[in-house]
Amino acid sequence: MQVEQIYTGCLSQGSYYITSNGEAIIIDPLREVEPYIQRAERDGVKIKYILETHFHADFVSGHIDLAKATGAQIVFGPNADTNYEFHQAIDGEILPFGNVSIKVLHTPGHTMESTCYLLKNEAGEDYALFSGDSLFIGDVGRPDLAQKSASMTMEQLAGLLFHSLRNKIMTLADDVIVYPAHGAGSACGKNLSKETVSTIGEQKKQNYALRSDMTESQFIKEVTDGLLPPPGYFGMNVAMNKSGYEQISEVMRRGLTPLTLEAFDLLTSNNEILILDTRSANEFSKGFIKGSLFVGLEGQFAPWVGAMIPNIDQQIVLITDLGKEEETVKRLARVGYDHVLGYLNGGFQVWRNAGRKIETIERIDAEQFEKQFQQSPIVIDVRKPGEFEAEHIESATNLPLDYINENSSNYPNEPFILHCAGGYRSMIAASVLKMRGLDNFVDVIGGFSAIAKTAVKRTQFQCSSKG
Numbered sequence: 001m002q003v004e005q006i007y008t009g010c011l012s013q014g015s016y017y018i019t020s021n022g023e024a025i026i027i028d029p030l031r032e033v034e035p036y037i038q039r040a041e042r043d044g045v046k047i048k049y050i051l052e053t054h055f056h057a058d059f060v061s062g063h064i065d066l067a068k069a070t071g072a073q074i075v076f077g078p079n080a081d082t083n084y085e086f087h088q089a090i091d092g093e094i095l096p097f098g099n100v101s102i103k104v105l106h107t108p109g110h111t112m113e114s115t116c117y118l119l120k121n122e123a124g125e126d127y128a129l130f131s132g133d134s135l136f137i138g139d140v141g142r143p144d145l146a147q148k149s150a151s152m153t154m155e156q157l158a159g160l161l162f163h164s165l166r167n168k169i170m171t172l173a174d175d176v177i178v179y180p181a182h183g184a185g186s187a188c189g190k191n192l193s194k195e196t197v198s199t200i201g202e203q204k205k206q207n208y209a210l211r212s213d214m215t216e217s218q219f220i221k222e223v224t225d226g227l228l229p230p231p232g233y234f235g236m237n238v239a240m241n242k243s244g245y246e247q248i249s250e251v252m253r254r255g256l257t258p259l260t261l262e263a264f265d266l267l268t269s270n271n272e273i274l275i276l277d278t279r280s281a282n283e284f285s286k287g288f289i290k291g292s293l294f295v296g297l298e299g300q301f302a303p304w305v306g307a308m309i310p311n312i313d314q315q316i317v318l319i320t321d322l323g324k325e326e327e328t329v330k331r332l333a334r335v336g337y338d339h340v341l342g343y344l345n346g347g348f349q350v351w352r353n354a355g356r357k358i359e360t361i362e363r364i365d366a367e368q369f370e371k372q373f374q375q376s377p378i379v380i381d382v383r384k385p386g387e388f389e390a391e392h393i394e395s396a397t398n399l400p401l402d403y404i405n406e407n408s409s410n411y412p413n414e415p416f417i418l419h420c421a422g423g424y425r426s427m428i429a430a431s432v433l434k435m436r437g438l439d440n441f442v443d444v445i446g447g448f449s450a451i452a453k454t455a456v457k458r459t460q461f462q463c464s465s466k467g
Helices: 036-042 061-068 154-169 200-206 216-224 234-243 246-255 259-266 281-286 302-310 325-333 348-354 366-375 383-389 401-410 425-435 447-451 456-460
Strands: 003-008 013-020 021-025 048-053 073-076 094-097 099-104 115-120 127-132 175-182 274-275 316-319 340-344 379-381 417-418 439-446
Touching: 013 036, 013 175, 021 036, 021 094, 036 048, 036 061, 048 061, 048 094, 061 073, 099 154, 154 216, 175 200, 246 325, 246 340, 259 316, 259 340, 281 425, 302 325, 302 401, 302 425, 316 325, 325 340, 340 348, 366 417, 366 439, 366 447, 366 456, 401 425, 417 425, 417 447, 425 439, 425 447, 439 447
Parallel strands: 021 048, 048 073, 127 175, 274 316, 316 340, 379 417, 417 439
Antiparallel strands: 003 013, 013 021, 094 099, 099 115, 115 127
């Protein structure tokens, strides 16, 4: 028996590849399924099951394409309802493969169909729990994503999760390994650890939601407190995972259409088509096409695309670094943005070489910030509220990037300084502001991390009581 965690950092997502005696199972696969197929062929194993822990909100799973390609059976837990064929497992059901087996543990709360899969080894002993979004390392799944479909309140779902954890998960032996579906950076929880593997015993000691003296009412209060609204694309990803989607090969074929400058002009003359620029923040700031949205591949690309582009059916054309076209289309497809019409062949340099008009964003380093702060003390901090509360410039206003559409009227008319933690999110914000005609700001290279090393920290920094 072999267990491999396949972790995708840009999604903070873990899928799993498990083999035993010529058979394999895949848990929560990514949208692009060819790597799983190739891996199984190399290992000489047949994929028997594709196990889904729930209907994912933050990415489009590859279960449908993988089942078509391999003949493997898709498995969901109780309460799942789809438009395609699958096996609806019952609580406690045993799924044998190779010389081992999987026990189905229905754990509603994050969603009603949420299910964990308990791997038993060759001796029939409990070995590892694939906990989906029911249990993370250091946290549990947020209970507010399935309210509408479940016809239940967030508090009622949290109550179900409390009992799922205590009756199904905390009763397992302390040495059972925990393999969650997500780590730090995921919006599916609020306090996820950077660690991606743990044990039941470690989580009983370290996870705030598994305290032995915690009452149900305390659990509900602590799990629901401070939850930010989920990204807008979450509901659309759930719908795709339930109902089906276009085959990934067709999405890739269309998205990888190379566009001449003339073809690019023709497409973008339609104001409904979005130009998405995925180069680095530094390169983007030095020159970009007017109206472009920046979301760089170097950061949490897919989640920020989802946060900035509310319509998953948005038609998109790309500006990428040379050689990054395929990666960009693939990473967009992972979160359901399937309507990429192509990319500017030759990248931004083709635009520049043709003498076309370009826009820029002024950036300053931390030393320049110290001087400019004395003259223009208006600072907009686009980090998340929790980051801001922990430590911030005393006079700064917190306008989180996640809500830039809602907060657009709150940006000042006077010159201001824009920053995030390291310069990635503030450049996304800068591109949005530029799209809306604002040009009265500068962006700080290195963000708050760089500012914290200056003399401004000694005189102007403030920590909240929560920090």
